[in-house]
Amino acid sequence: MKLLIINGSPKLGKNNTSILLDKFISGFNEKSDKTFQIYRMNTNETYQNAAKIFFEADNVLIAFPLYSYSMPAGVKLFIEALEPYIKKCHGKKVGFLIQYGFEEATHARPLEKYLASICKILECEYMGTIIRGGCDGLCRGQQIGRARKILQGIYEIGRDFGTSGKFDQDQLDHYSAPEIQKKMNPLLAKIIFWAINKFYWERAFKKNGVNLKESFAKPYGQ
């Protein structure tokens, strides 16, 4: 199998999407009969180019972060560049990888439906969407303990995809859990979120020379 991997992270340098993709690829490559090409798109020119190489590929994985509950604007520009290929993508297999900061899978479900609908418009085969929350800070080297689990999971998905040529929905669901947070005591929830804000975000403010009060600035009024 030859796999085209498109990385749609709009970030300029290091990005969480590529960290996940690297692990996916190391799993995918475990057996030697696979080849892959990776294409990074984050400019107008690369969005247009990506559409062309997408059309020529047989197997494609499109990976990007969740922005505002859907794809980043640039990835949408890429999708718009696919307009000439509507109903012309028979035989092509397409899967997706979405990663983001919030923990729960539910945030990406509407987008997942949209991505399936795009495959329908193009008339290609929709393979599925790998959804993984809790990925914020991976590329800043934060949350090391949890990162190991996130990376091991994507490695296994890559490995199994390399063997079978398809995604196993049960495996994807297991990887993206929890769907929503378990019901918890409101007091306990308050303590947990206080701790996340204190030790994750406030630490990040401090690193940038911003104090807690300044972090709440309202530069545009009110």
Add this chain to the structure above:
Amino acid sequence: MKILIINGNPKRNYPEFDLYLEQLKKIGNEKDIAVELLLLRDFNLHDCIGCYSCWLKTPGICFYHDDQELILREFLASNVVILASPIIMGFVSALLKCFNDRLLPLGHPFLYLKEDKMAHIPRYTHYPKTVLLLDDPKQEESNARTLIEEVYQRSSRELRKIFTTKNKIQEIIDEITHY
């Protein structure tokens, strides 16, 4: 009462959509409602690159000092914002999505639990009510409106309704001025 229309139509060869919005502004103004119409494709807007500067380095202010600053000020000063876009490949335009992505400075990174899932706390006290205004989907995009609604119900703090250019302009004005 101040209404802001954000026109995310990227296509110069689709003037019907722009004309509908110009009519909306005109009819609103005739009724003494302040209606502002911004044509996004005439603005200089950089895509959000997820750098978090607006959260961690210069709270509330984007790394890119482009026209979005002006738009954010207008946005916060409005009672109702109409996000307008033709449906392209089953979703709102990349142009309107660019504007949406660049709303990040209006939030604060702190998290809280909202209906069993994480959410960010607001930075400002008040946000405008939001409606979407779409055109008619093509046949192959028939479920686009439902999908767009599902996404925007989560991403917009105050989404009230989705209109289409099939709605009578008067109906839209009557409804949104009562929010």
